[in-house]
Amino acid sequence: MARILIIGGGGAGLVSALSAQKSGAEVMVVSKTVPTRSQTSMAQGGMNAVLGGEDTIARHIEETLRSGAGLGEEERIAFLCENAPDAVRWCNLLGLPFSCDAEGEIARRRLGGASAPRACHAQDYTGLKLLHTLYDQCLKAGIAFRNERFLLNLIVDHEENRVVGATFLDIASGEVEEIRADAVILATGGYGAIYGKHSTNAVGSSGDGLAAAVRAGAKLADMEFIQFHPTALKNSSILISESARGAGGYLVDEQGDRFTDELAPRDVVARAIHDEISKSGGVYLDIRHLGEEFINHELPQERKLARIYEGVDPVNDLIPIKPSAHYSMGGIEVNEACMSSVKGLFAVGECANHKTHGANRLGGNSLLELVVFGRHCGAKAAEYGAKNPASSSSNPQLAKDTNFVRGVMYFTNQIDFYQKQEMLANIFYNNVGLVRDDMGLKAVLGAIRQMQKELPFMGPRDKSKVCNTNLVEFIEFGNKIELAEIIVVSAISRVESRGAHYRVDAPVRNDRMFGAHTVTWKEEGVLCADFME
Amino acid sequence: MNILVKRSGNEEAQTYTPDVDNTTLLAALNHIKTKIDPTLTYAHGCRSGVCGSCAVRVNGREVLMCEYKVQEGDLVEPIRNARVIRDLIVDSSDIERFNRTAKAWSEGSKEERVSEEEASRIETQSDCILCTSCYSACPVYAINPDFIGPFALTRVWRYVNDARETQSTEKIAAVQTNGIWDCTLCGECVPVCPQNIAPKQDITMLRMKSAMMGYQDPNAAMAFGGGLDFGGGSF
Numbered sequence: 001m002a003r004i005l006i007i008g009g010g011g012a013g014l015v016s017a018l019s020a021q022k023s024g025a026e027v028m029v030v031s032k033t034v035p036t037r038s039q040t041s042m043a044q045g046g047m048n049a050v051l052g053g054e055d056t057i058a059r060h061i062e063e064t065l066r067s068g069a070g071l072g073e074e075e076r077i078a079f080l081c082e083n084a085p086d087a088v089r090w091c092n093l094l095g096l097p098f099s100c101d102a103e104g105e106i107a108r109r110r111l112g113g114a115s116a117p118r119a120c121h122a123q124d125y126t127g128l129k130l131l132h133t134l135y136d137q138c139l140k141a142g143i144a145f146r147n148e149r150f151l152l153n154l155i156v157d158h159e160e161n162r163v164v165g166a167t168f169l170d171i172a173s174g175e176v177e178e179i180r181a182d183a184v185i186l187a188t189g190g191y192g193a194i195y196g197k198h199s200t201n202a203v204g205s206s207g208d209g210l211a212a213a214v215r216a217g218a219k220l221a222d223m224e225f226i227q228f229h230p231t232a233l234k235n236s237s238i239l240i241s242e243s244a245r246g247a248g249g250y251l252v253d254e255q256g257d258r259f260t261d262e263l264a265p266r267d268v269v270a271r272a273i274h275d276e277i278s279k280s281g282g283v284y285l286d287i288r289h290l291g292e293e294f295i296n297h298e299l300p301q302e303r304k305l306a307r308i309y310e311g312v313d314p315v316n317d318l319i320p321i322k323p324s325a326h327y328s329m330g331g332i333e334v335n336e337a338c339m340s341s342v343k344g345l346f347a348v349g350e351c352a353n354h355k356t357h358g359a360n361r362l363g364g365n366s367l368l369e370l371v372v373f374g375r376h377c378g379a380k381a382a383e384y385g386a387k388n389p390a391s392s393s394s395n396p397q398l399a400k401d402t403n404f405v406r407g408v409m410y411f412t413n414q415i416d417f418y419q420k421q422e423m424l425a426n427i428f429y430n431n432v433g434l435v436r437d438d439m440g441l442k443a444v445l446g447a448i449r450q451m452q453k454e455l456p457f458m459g460p461r462d463k464s465k466v467c468n469t470n471l472v473e474f475i476e477f478g479n480k481i482e483l484a485e486i487i488v489v490s491a492i493s494r495v496e497s498r499g500a501h502y503r504v505d506a507p508v509r510n511d512r513m514f515g516a517h518t519v520t521w522k523e524e525g526v527l528c529a530d531f532m533e
Numbered sequence: 534m535n536i537l538v539k540r541s542g543n544e545e546a547q548t549y550t551p552d553v554d555n556t557t558l559l560a561a562l563n564h565i566k567t568k569i570d571p572t573l574t575y576a577h578g579c580r581s582g583v584c585g586s587c588a589v590r591v592n593g594r595e596v597l598m599c600e601y602k603v604q605e606g607d608l609v610e611p612i613r614n615a616r617v618i619r620d621l622i623v624d625s626s627d628i629e630r631f632n633r634t635a636k637a638w639s640e641g642s643k644e645e646r647v648s649e650e651e652a653s654r655i656e657t658q659s660d661c662i663l664c665t666s667c668y669s670a671c672p673v674y675a676i677n678p679d680f681i682g683p684f685a686l687t688r689v690w691r692y693v694n695d696a697r698e699t700q701s702t703e704k705i706a707a708v709q710t711n712g713i714w715d716c717t718l719c720g721e722c723v724p725v726c727p728q729n730i731a732p733k734q735d736i737t738m739l740r741m742k743s744a745m746m747g748y749q750d751p752n753a754a755m756a757f758g759g760g761l762d763f764g765g766g767s768f
Contacts, residue, residue: 095639104646136638
C-alpha cells in the first residue's frame with residue numbers, strides 16, 4: 001500500500017487526503033495547526049460552478065482565461081471549469097451546507113469578472129463550512145492526523161531527484177522528527193503573510209511549503225503575481241468579501257461618489273482604489289442601501305467584522321477600506337498530474353501553480369481549484385506511490401535539521417527579527433504591492449539580501465524546548481525572506497504590466513518578450529530565473 | 534495598560550504593561566510578544582474570529598482574543614478542561630477525540646433539492662469554528678472527562694437535522710453513552726459561544742430525537758432507584 005504524506009490540513013490537503021485514501025493509499029496529514037484552523041476557513045465568497053440556467057461552462061472558461069491575462073493555460077482551465085459542477089455536487093454529497101435559493105437550488109452569487117451568478121456559497125462562510133465538512137469526512141474515513149508539526153525540510157534522494165519524506169518540528173515537544181513516504185503532497189497555502197499587517201491572510205501563511213520545495217530543488221512559477229483584494233478593512237486588513245459588491249455594494253470616495261466599476265476583476269478594482277486613495281485620501285464600501293435584513297442574512301460576517309475592527313456598523317455607516325495582499329497566484333510549478341520538478345513531490349491548492357489563475361485569479365476560483373485539483377492530485381499521488389515505492393535508505397536530512405534546531409538557539413540576537421519582519425511587510429506593501437517600478441524593487445532586493453546576511457545575528461530569544469512559538473515564528477521569518485528574494489527577482493525581471501503585476505515604468509503588456517511563465521529555482525544555493533512557456 | 538496573564542509553571546499571574554489602547558486582546562498580546570516578552574506563548578491565526586485558534590478565559594469567561602476588546606486589569610487564563618501545554622496553549626486533541634466518538638459527520642447525503650427553510654435550519658450549528666469555548670465552560674468535565682460535550686453534540690445535531698442526511702441512527706447511538714444524557718442542561722455553554730450557537734438546545738433536540746427512536750434517559754430510570762421491577766423480569 002502506498003504511503004502518502006500530505007503536508008497541510010487546509011481544504012487542499014483534506015480533499016487530497018480523501019482522494020488518495022479512496023485510491024487505496026495509506027494517508028497521513030501533517031499540519032502546523034489543527035486542520036480546521038487553516039486559512040481555508042477565511043474564504044467567504046463561494047465556489048464557482050456552472051449549474052445550468054443561462055450560464056455556460058464556455059463562459060466560465062473564457063472569463064477565467066481573460067482574467068489570467070495570458071498566463072492561464074486553457075487546457076488546465078477547461079479541466080477546472082468542466083469539473084466544477086461535479087465538484088460542487090461532491091461537496092453537497094459530503095454534507096457541505098450550501099445556501100439554497102427559493103427553488104431549492106444551490107444559491108449562487110455574482111463575483112467580480114464573472115458575467116453570471118456562479119459562486120455557490122454557504123452564506124459568507126463558504127470556506128469555513130467547506131473546511132469543517134471535509135474535516136468531518138476525514139475523521140469518518142479514519143485518516144491519521146499529526147497536528148502542530150512545523151515543516152522543516154523535504155527529504156530528497158538527490159541522486160534520483162526523488163522526495164522520500166519530510167522533517168518536522170513537533171511544536172509541543174520541541175523534538176525534530178522525520179516521516180517517510182512514497183509520495184508527498186504539499187498543501188501548505190500561500191505566502192501572503194510576507195505583507196504582514198497589509199495582508200488579509202492568516203499569520204501562518206508564510207509559504208513554508210514553497211520555501212521547503214525550493215530548497216529541495218523544485219521549481220516555482222510566477223511568484224511576482226500576488227493578488228490584492230480590493231476591500232480589506234483599512235486598519236486591520238481584515239477581508240470584506242467581494243460578495244458585498246456582488247450583492248450591489250458601492251465603492252465611494254471621500255465625497256461619497258462612485259468612481260469605478262465595482263465588479264471588474266480584482267486587479268482593476270484594486271488599482272482604481274489605490275489611485276483614488278492616493279488622490280483623495282480615502283475610499284469606502286457602502287452597503288447601507290442593501291438594508292439591515294439582507295445584511296444580517298447574507299453578509300453576517302462582514303457586519304460583525306466591520307463593527308469589531310473598524311468600529312462602524314455597515315447598516316448605517318460607510319466602511320473604510322484599502323486593498324490588501326490576499327492570494328498568491330505564484331507557486332510550486334506542477335505538471336498536469338500536480339507533480340513538481342522533484343519526482344514524487346506533488347503540490348496542490350494555493351502553494352501550487354496550477355496555471356489556472358494566471359496573472360490574476362477570479363473570485364470563487366480558489367475553493368473550486370482546491371476541490372478539483374485536490375481530488376486529482378490525491379489520486380495521482382496514490383498512483384505514483386503505488387508504482388514507485390520509495391527506498392528507506394538513510395538520509396542526512398533529519399540529522400541536519402536536528403542540528404539546525406539546536407544551533408539556532410545560539411544565534412546572537414543582536415538584531416530583533418520581529419522588527420525586521422515588520423519592515424519587510426511595509427517595504428513589500430509600498431514597493432512590491434499594487435504599483436511597482438525597477439528602482440523601488442531593487443531597493444527592496446537590497447534590503448532582503450541584507451536581512452539574509454543578518455539572520456545569524458537574529459534568532460529566537462525564547463530558549464524553551466517546549467512549545468516555542470518564538471522559534472516557529474523565526475523559522476517562518478526565514479522562509480519569508482527566502483521567498484521574498486524570489487518574488488522581487490521575478491518582479492524585476494518582468495519589465496511589463498500584466499494582471500496583478502503593474503509596473504509604472506512599463507505600463508503596457510508585452511506578450512512578445514514576457515508572454516511566458518517566470519520560472520525560478522536554486523542551484524547550489526544560487527537563485528536562477530528564466531521565462532518559460 | 535496593565536494586563537495579567539496566567540502563565541504555566543507560575544501560580545501568580547504575570548503583569549504586562551503594553552503601550553496599547555482601544556484594541557483587541559490579541560493585538561495587545563502580539564505587542565507584548567514582539568516588543569516586550571517573546572516567551573509569552575499563545576495560539577492565533579486568522580485575526581477575524583473564524584479559525585477558532587485563540588479562545589482563552591478573561592476574568593473567568595471564555596472569549597476569542599481577536600474579538601475581545603482588552604480592558605485595564607484583565608486577567609487572561611488558558612481555557613479549562615484541557616491540559617496546558619504552555620501558557621495559553623492547551624492540548625487540542627479532544628477536538629478530534631470527541632468528534633470521532635460522536636461520529637459527527639455525514640454518513641450519506643441525498644442529492645435532492647432542499648427548501649430555503651430546510652437549508653437554513655442547520656445554518657447556525659454549521660457556523661461552529663471549534664474554538665472549544667463551550668467545552669471550557671462545561672462543568673460536566675469535572676466529573677466525566679470522557680463527556681462528548683457541547684461542540685461535538687451540536688455537530689451531531691447539525692448532521693441529524695440536515696434534510697439531506699440519510700443515516701442518523703448510528704450517530705444517535707453514538708451519543709447515548711457519555712453523551713446527551715450526561716449533560717446537566719445548565720446552559721453554561723450558551724453565552725460563551727462566539728458564533729451564537731446554543732449547544733444546550735441542540736442537546737435537548739438530540740434527547741427528543743433519541744426518545745422518539747426508543748432510547749431512554751438512563752438517569753430517569755435510576756431516579757426511581759431501579760429497585761422495583763413491575764415489568765416482570767427476574768425476581
